[in-house]
Amino acid sequence: MKAFGRLYQRLDSTTSINLKVEALVQYFEETPPRDAAWGLNLLLGKRQRRMVTSRMLRDAFLRSFPDFPEWLLEESYGHVGDTGETVSLLLASRGICPNESQHSVSLSSWMEDRISKLSGKEDQQRAEKIFEWWSRLSVDECYLLNKLLTGGLRVGVSQKLVVRALSKWSGISEAELTHRLMGEFEPSEENFQRLLSEGGGKKVPSQPYPFFLASPLEENDWKSLDFNHLQLEYKWDGIRAQLIFREGEVFLWSRGEDLITNQFPEIVEAASNLPQGTVLDGELLCWNEDQPLPFSFLQKRLGRKKVSSKLLESHPCILLAYDCLEANGEDLREHSLKERREILEKLIQDCDEPRLKISSCLSADSKESLEILRNSSRDFGAEGLMLKKKESPYLSGRKRGHWWKYKVDPLTLDAVLIYAQAGSGRRANLFTDYTFALWKDSELVTFAKAYSGLDQKEIEELDRWIRQNTRERFGPVRSVEPFHVFEIAFEGISESNRHKSGIAVRFPRILRWRKDKVVSEADTLMNARKLLEAA
Amino acid sequence: MTQKPLLSLDSSGLGCESGRFHVDPWRPVDQAVITHGHADHARSGSKAYFCAEGSGDILRQRLSGDFQLTEVPYRKKFKLGKTWVSFHPAGHVLGSAQVRVEGLQSVWVVSGDYKRNADPTCEGFEEVPCDVFISEATFAMPVYHWKEGIEVVKDLQRWWSAEPNHPSILFCYAFGKAQRVLAELSKLTDRTVYLHGAIETLMPAYRNRNVSFVPNQTVSSVERGHAFAGDLILAPPSAHRSAWMKRFKNPQTAFASGWMQIRGARRRRGYERGFVLSDHADWSGLVRSILASQAKTVYLTHGQTEVLSRFLMEEHGLDVKPLKTHFGDEQIEEQFAESVS
Numbered sequence: 001m002k003a004f005g006r007l008y009q010r011l012d013s014t015t016s017i018n019l020k021v022e023a024l025v026q027y028f029e030e031t032p033p034r035d036a037a038w039g040l041n042l043l044l045g046k047r048q049r050r051m052v053t054s055r056m057l058r059d060a061f062l063r064s065f066p067d068f069p070e071w072l073l074e075e076s077y078g079h080v081g082d083t084g085e086t087v088s089l090l091l092a093s094r095g096i097c098p099n100e101s102q103h104s105v106s107l108s109s110w111m112e113d114r115i116s117k118l119s120g121k122e123d124q125q126r127a128e129k130i131f132e133w134w135s136r137l138s139v140d141e142c143y144l145l146n147k148l149l150t151g152g153l154r155v156g157v158s159q160k161l162v163v164r165a166l167s168k169w170s171g172i173s174e175a176e177l178t179h180r181l182m183g184e185f186e187p188s189e190e191n192f193q194r195l196l197s198e199g200g201g202k203k204v205p206s207q208p209y210p211f212f213l214a215s216p217l218e219e220n221d222w223k224s225l226d227f228n229h230l231q232l233e234y235k236w237d238g239i240r241a242q243l244i245f246r247e248g249e250v251f252l253w254s255r256g257e258d259l260i261t262n263q264f265p266e267i268v269e270a271a272s273n274l275p276q277g278t279v280l281d282g283e284l285l286c287w288n289e290d291q292p293l294p295f296s297f298l299q300k301r302l303g304r305k306k307v308s309s310k311l312l313e314s315h316p317c318i319l320l321a322y323d324c325l326e327a328n329g330e331d332l333r334e335h336s337l338k339e340r341r342e343i344l345e346k347l348i349q350d351c352d353e354p355r356l357k358i359s360s361c362l363s364a365d366s367k368e369s370l371e372i373l374r375n376s377s378r379d380f381g382a383e384g385l386m387l388k389k390k391e392s393p394y395l396s397g398r399k400r401g402h403w404w405k406y407k408v409d410p411l412t413l414d415a416v417l418i419y420a421q422a423g424s425g426r427r428a429n430l431f432t433d434y435t436f437a438l439w440k441d442s443e444l445v446t447f448a449k450a451y452s453g454l455d456q457k458e459i460e461e462l463d464r465w466i467r468q469n470t471r472e473r474f475g476p477v478r479s480v481e482p483f484h485v486f487e488i489a490f491e492g493i494s495e496s497n498r499h500k501s502g503i504a505v506r507f508p509r510i511l512r513w514r515k516d517k518v519v520s521e522a523d524t525l526m527n528a529r530k531l532l533e534a535a
Numbered sequence: 536m537t538q539k540p541l542l543s544l545d546s547s548g549l550g551c552e553s554g555r556f557h558v559d560p561w562r563p564v565d566q567a568v569i570t571h572g573h574a575d576h577a578r579s580g581s582k583a584y585f586c587a588e589g590s591g592d593i594l595r596q597r598l599s600g601d602f603q604l605t606e607v608p609y610r611k612k613f614k615l616g617k618t619w620v621s622f623h624p625a626g627h628v629l630g631s632a633q634v635r636v637e638g639l640q641s642v643w644v645v646s647g648d649y650k651r652n653a654d655p656t657c658e659g660f661e662e663v664p665c666d667v668f669i670s671e672a673t674f675a676m677p678v679y680h681w682k683e684g685i686e687v688v689k690d691l692q693r694w695w696s697a698e699p700n701h702p703s704i705l706f707c708y709a710f711g712k713a714q715r716v717l718a719e720l721s722k723l724t725d726r727t728v729y730l731h732g733a734i735e736t737l738m739p740a741y742r743n744r745n746v747s748f749v750p751n752q753t754v755s756s757v758e759r760g761h762a763f764a765g766d767l768i769l770a771p772p773s774a775h776r777s778a779w780m781k782r783f784k785n786p787q788t789a790f791a792s793g794w795m796q797i798r799g800a801r802r803r804r805g806y807e808r809g810f811v812l813s814d815h816a817d818w819s820g821l822v823r824s825i826l827a828s829q830a831k832t833v834y835l836t837h838g839q840t841e842v843l844s845r846f847l848m849e850e851h852g853l854d855v856k857p858l859k860t861h862f863g864d865e866q867i868e869e870q871f872a873e874s875v876s
Contacts, residue, residue: 013808014787069850072677075842079676080797086678089796093680093818427799456803 003031004039004107005141011156020157024165035107037192042148043155043162046185050151051118052126054083057150060127061087064134065094078476081424084146092139102136111187115148160397170196178396182257183207205246208253209279209325209333210396214386214403221404222367229390231337232362232373233322234382235405237295237492237506238285239302243319245271245278246329252284263304266312267319270355274347277329281394282321282359292320292381294494295506321348322359322386325394333394340394370406377408383491384408410489411505411531413523414514416444417484420466421477423451431466431478432459434510436488438501440525444482447501447528448490453510462513485517486510493532501525503532541618541638542645542669544858549645549669551636554618556585558634558645561861568620570647571631572597573710575862585613587622589657590630592740593710609658612637625649626660627814628711629741633663641666644828648673648862650813651820652681655718656711656746660816660824668830669858672838673815674793681793681817687810688719694789694808695767702763702786706806709733709771711814712791714741716769720749729754729763731770731779754782775805793817818843826851834858 010023024043028036042048052060058073073090080086091097105114114133118126130149134142147153163181167174180195183206241260244251250268252261261268264284274280286297297315301307324344325333332340341361348358362385364370374385384407392402415436423432433451437444454462462484470478489511496504503525542551548560556566563580570576572586572593583603586594591606598604607613609632612621617639622632627648634645644665651660681687695703707713713734720728727750730738735753754768763783772790774780790806793813801809816824821843825833835843836858844855 015805015807016785069846072842072846076676076678079839080678081799085798089678089680093677424799427803429797429800430803 001103001105001107001110001141001144002101003027003035004042005101005144007039008144008155009140017161020161021165021168024157024162025169028166028169032106032189033192034189037187037189038107038111040162040166040192041185041187042153043157044159044181044185045154048148048151048153049116051115052130052149054150056123056126057083057087057130057146059123060130061090063124063127064131065090078422079429081422081427081429082152084150084152085143087146088139088143091134091142096135097137097139097142098135099138101138101141103133103141108187110145110148118149166196172196175396178210179207182210183253184259205249206244206251206259208242208244208251208257209331209394211240211242211255211281212395212403213398214388214405215398215400217387217404217406224401225387227365227370231341231388231390232364232370233359233386233388234362234377234380235384235386235407236283236285236292236320236359237381237383238283238292238298238320241282241284241319242325243267243271243278243280243282243321244326245274245276247276248272260302263301263307264317265307266317266355270319270351270353273351273353274356275328277326278347279324279326280319280321280344280347280356281323281325282319284317285320286315287318287357288316294381294492296494296496296504316355318355318357320357320359323394335393336390337388337392337394338390341390374406374408410491410507410511411493412487412489412511413438413447413528413531414485414517414521415447415488416482416519416522417462417480417486418444418446418482419477419479427459430459431463434486436486436508437482438523438525438528440501445500445525447499447503447525448488448505448508450486450488450508450510453486453489454513458513482519485514485519485522487512487514493528495532501528503528541636541641541643541667544860549858549860551616551618551638553638554616554620554636556615556620557581559647559862566615568615568634569594570625570634570645571628573628573648576647585615585620587624587630587632589744590632592743593630593737596736596740609661623661623663624658626651626654626657629657629714629744629746631657633661635663635665643667643669644830645669646671646824648815649824650681650816651824652684654684654715654814656714656741662824662827664829666830667832667834668825668828669834669836670821670825670828671815671862672821672835672840672843674813674817675821675835675839675843677818679793679796679813679817680819681811681813684715684812685719685722687791687812688716689723691716691789691791691810692720692723694787694810698787699765702766702768702783704768704770704780704783704786704788705791705810706770706772706775706788707791707812708814710737712812713737713769713771714746714748715814716791716812717748717751718746721747723749725750726767727752729757729766729768731768731774733771733774734769822846825853832856836860837862 007023007027011020062070077083077086133145137145163174163177167177240255242253250271252264254260286293300315321344324340327343348356362373364373377384387404389402415438417434418437419435420431421433422429435446435449437446466480469481472479488508490505490508492506494504498504542549547562547564548557550557556568557564558568559570559576560567561578566583567581569584569586572590577594579599585605588606588608594604607622609622609624612619619637621635623635625631625633625647627650633647636643642665644663648671649660730751730753732753732755788806789808789810791810791812793815794800795809796811832854834856837860840857847853847855
C-alpha cells in the first residue's frame with residue numbers, strides 16, 4: 001500500500017496535468033500487475049465494495065477510545081464532512097500512529113486478504129482488528145485505509161488522465177484502452193495483463209462501448225451548421241443507456257457505467273426479440289401512450305433490487321433508441337450516422353416491440369424554424385433538441401464538432417433562503433447546501449434544495465451571513481432569517497410530497513443572487529403552480 | 536445583590552467600567568488596551584493605547600490619526616482607573632499579550648489570540664491563574680492538532696527544494712506567520728527567500744527586536760531578468776491569482792494555515808499544497824490553557840465556541856459562556872495587510 005499511498009499523495013499535491021500523468025506512469029511502471037490492477041480499479045473509481053459503513057468506522061474509533069465523547073465525534077464529523085478523514089485526524093491527535101508506516105503489506109493483499117475478511121465479524125472483533133491496523137500505519141495511510149474500508153476513496157484524477165498514462169506506458173491507443181476499460185473490471189493480475197495484451201483478449205458479452213457525448217450548442221457553432229446534413233431529434237429527459245443483446249443475454253448500462261439491467265425487466269424482455277449481436281444507444285423513459293412521463297416517474301424505478309409488478313404497471317418504461325453501435329456482432333461505430341440510422345430503423349421495425357421505440361427525426365431548414373422546434377419541445381416532454389451531423393461516426397467521450405445539444409431555457413422562480421447545511425469534500429464546513437422557499441399566503445414553504453450556482457466569493461459571503469443570522473439549529477441544519485432572495489433555475493416541475501410546497505423541481509440550481517429584491521418580492525406557490533399547469 | 540462583572544460587552548467592545556478602558560475595542564474609545572497588532576484587534580480612532588513591549592512598532596505603523604501609545608513590559612502591573620492591568624505573553628505573534636485585569640473582587644484574563652507551540656519570533660504563552668478567563672476558540676475542534684512549527688517548516692523546505700526549476704510560492708499571513716516561517720528557516724538553510732511588499736513592511740519591527748531570519752529581500756528589489764527558478768517566495772493570500780503572480784513562470788503554490796488541516800478547505804482554496812501551521816492554539820492547547828488558568832468561569836469568543844463550551848462543561852464541570860465579539864475575521868487582517876503594501 002506504500003506505493004499507492006505515495007501515488008495518492010503525489011496526485012493530491014499538484015494541479016499540473018503533466019505531473020499527474022508522470023506520477024501515474026511511474027506507478028504503473030514500478031508496481032507488480034496484481035497490485036497495479038487494484039490501483040487501477042481505485043483510480044478509475046470503479047465500484048468498490050464497502051466493507052465497513054461510516055457508522056462502523058466511528059464505532060471502531062469509540063471502542064478504541066472509550067473516553068472520547070460520542071457527541072464530540074459527531075461534531076467533528078459535522079465539521080470535517082468525511083468520516084474517514086475525521087477519524088484519521090483524531091487518530092493523529094491521539095498520537096497512536098507511528099511517523100513511518102510499519103506495514104509492508106501490498107495493496108492487493110490489503111484488499112484481498114485483510115479488508116475483505118472483515119465482513120461478518122462481530123463489532124468488537126472488527127474494532128480490534130481496525131485498531132491494530134491504525135496503530136501501525138502512518139496518519140496518511142490511516143486516511144487511505146479508512147477510505148478503502150468505507151469504499152469511498154476518490155482520487156483526484158479523471159479517467160481520461162489515467163487512460164492517458166496507461167496509454168503512454170503501454171503504447172496502446174487511448175481510444176482502445178477506453179473501450180477495453182468499459183464495463184466491469186475485476187482487479188486481478190490476469191485481467192490487468194489482458195487489458196494491456198496485444199489483442200486485448202476476448203471481449204466479454206457484457207462489455208459496452210464508450211458513450212459519445214454531445215456538446216452544448218454555442219453562438220459560433222451556428223456558422224458550421226448545414227441543415228441539409230443534420231439529423232434533428234428531441235433531447236429526452238430520461239436516462240441515457242446502452243442496450244446490449246449478445247450471446248442470448250441482455251445487458252443495460254447507464255451512462256455512469258452502472259449495470260441497471262435488473263431494474264428494467266420489461267426492456268430486457270423486449271430486447272430478447274432483437275437479433276443477437278445488437279447494441280443500441282438510447283434513452284430510458286417512463287412512457288404513457290405516445291408521450292414520456294416526467295422524470296420523477298422514472299426516479300421511482302431506480303435504485304431497486306427488484307421491481308414489483310405493481311410498479312411495472314404504474315410506471316412502464318421504454319427505450320427510445322437513437323443509435324445503433326453494433327448489428328450482427330459487427331462494430332458500426334466507424335459508419336456514418338446516416339447508415340447507422342437506416343440499420344436502426346430496420347431493426348426496430350422488424351423487432352416490432354412497443355417497449356423499443358425509435359426517437360423520431362424532426363425537420364428544420366433555418367435557424368428560425370429550429371428555434372420554434374426548440375421552444376415547443378417541452379410540450380412533447382423533451383428538454384430541447386439534439387443536432388447531429390449525418391456524416392458523424394460514433395466517437396467516444398465529448399468531441400466537439402459532430403453532435404450538439406440545444407436545451408430549452410430553464411424555468412425560474414425567485415425564492416427565499418430559509419435553511420442551510422454544511423457541505424462535504426471541497427465544501428466541508430462551509431454552508432453550501434441551501435433550502436429555498438416560496439410564499440404561500442404569509443408563510444414560506446420549502447420547494448427546492450440547491451447546491452450550486454454561486455461562485456466561491458459569494459459562497460463565502462453567504463456562509464458568513466448564515467453564521468451570523470442563524471435562528472435555530474436542527475442537528476447539522478440551521479434555519480436562517482428569511483432575508484436573501486435567489487433566482488432558482490430548474491428543468492422541470494412536478495407534484496411531490498417531498499417538500500412542504502407539494503411540488504418538486506428537477507436540477508434546481510442558483511441562477512443569480514437577487515440582492516436587488518426583498519423577501520416580500522419572492523415568488524408565490526401560486527406562480528409555481530402556474531408553471532406546473534403549463535408543463 | 537449581584538455584582539457587576541469586571542468586564543462586559545458594550546457597543547464599543549469588551550469594556551472595563553471600573554478601569555475606564557476597553558480591550559481591543561472595535562469602536563473608538565478613550566483608553567484601549569491592545570492584545571496584539573492584527574487588524575481585527577487593533578483598530579484606529581481611540582485616544583490612548585496601551586500595549587505590551589514589542590507591539591509598539593507594529594501599532595505605530597498600523598494605527599492612523601493622533602493617539603498616545605504606552606508600551607509596558609510583560610508582567611509589569613500598571614493602574615487604570617480602579618484596576619491593576621498587566622500584559623503576559625500569548626505566544627501568538629510578536630508583542631502579543633494576554634491582558635490580566637485585577638479588580639477589587641476578582642482577577643480576569645483576556646487571552647486575545649494565543650498558541651502553545653514554540654515560535655522563535657515571540658515569547659511563549661504564559662499560564663496566568665485567574666477567576667474568569669476569556670479565551671479565543673478559533674480552532675476549537677479536536678480534529679485540529681498541530682505539529683511543532685520546525686517540523687512543518689522542514690516539510691516546507693523539502694517541498695521547496697524538490698522543485699529546482701520553478702518558483703515555489705508560499706502564501707501566508709503577512710504579519711506573524713511569514714516571520715515565523717523565515718525565523719524557523721534560518722535554522723535550516725541560508726538561501727535567500729523573497730518577500731512580497733506586504734510582508735516586508737512588517738520586517739523592521741522584528742529587526743528592531745533582534746529576531747533572526749533566513750536571508751531575505753523583496754521581490755521588487757530583484758533585477759528584472761531574474762526568473763526565481765528554484766526560489767522560495769512568501770506572499771499574503773490576497774496575492775494569489777493577482778497580477779503580481781505574472782512575474783512567476785509555472786510556480787508551485789502552497790498555503791500555510793491551520794485551516795489546511797482539512798482537505799476540503801485546502802481544495803476549495805485552490806492551493807496545491809497545504810502546510811498546517813497556525814498561530815492559534817489547537818484543541819488540546821485550548822483545553823490545557825483553560826484548565827491551567829484555574830478559572831471557574833470561562834468565556835469563549837470567535838470560533839467553534841459551542842463545541843468547546845459543551846466539552847468543558849460536561850467533561851470538566853466548568854461554567855462556560857459564549858461571548859459574541861467582532862474578532863476572528865481574518866479577512867480584515869488580510870485586507871489591511873494588502874492595503875499597506
